[in-house]
Every structure is written in structure tokens, then in C-alpha cells.
Amino acid sequence: MEPLTALTFLAAHTERVRLGPGVCLVPQRNPIYVAKQVADVDYLSGGRLDFGVGIGWLREEFSALDVPWERRAARTRECIAVMKTLWFDEISSFKGEFYDLPECLQNPKPVQHPQPPLLFRRRE
DSSP states (O other): OOHHHHHHHHHHHOSSSOBOOSOEEGGGSOHHHHHHHHHHHHHHTTSOBOEEEEOOOOHHHHHHHTOOSTTHHHHHHHHHHHHHHHHHOSSEEEEOSSOEEEEEOOOSOOSSSSOSOEEEOOOO
């Protein structure tokens, strides 16, 4: 199952448990949609989301999605910057190497401030 969709279902059926994907491969996704999904789950759960972030390790997954393998860490950092402007700013915009976001509005904002906790897993 797609993790953020499944977490929305779990948020509706629980009241106290913390929710979060083990890892979301951020550079393989559109950061605007991820920001929206993360904010929605955090909002609907009353601020119970922990967001697990990964950069990916399987080159074939990136090839299948036509996303460049090289510079995936830089792409991840930029995705997070895009997400943060959408979570923090009333009117969001961003211009970077990988993404160009014109002025826009996105609501609801996450319940947790400044954002849901971002958890990064380091490969051993």
C-alpha cells in the first residue's frame, strides 16, 4: 500500500498512536504532493505524524521512474526545502536546481510546529 494513504486510514481509526512511514523515498516523488499528503495526515491525526525520509539505494527504482540516480541526496535536500515552504509560509514559492514553485497557497498546514518530525535513516 502507498504509505501516506494507509496512514490516513490509520489516523481515522486511532487516537493516540504515533504514525509514520518507515521511510518515504522523497527524491522519487513530487515534493508538492508529498508536502500536501504529510500535512493532511498530520492535520487529520491531530499532530501524530513522524515522517521517515530516505534518499533511496536501488538504482533500478530510479531508472524505472526516469529520475536521475546521480545527485539524489541534493534532490532530497531540495525536496525538503520545497516542502518546508509549503508547510511554513502563508504564500509559498521556491526556485532551485530541480524545482521551481511559483507563488501558491497550500492548506491545511501541519499541526506540529515547525513541522512533523523528519526522521532520516542512515544505511550501515
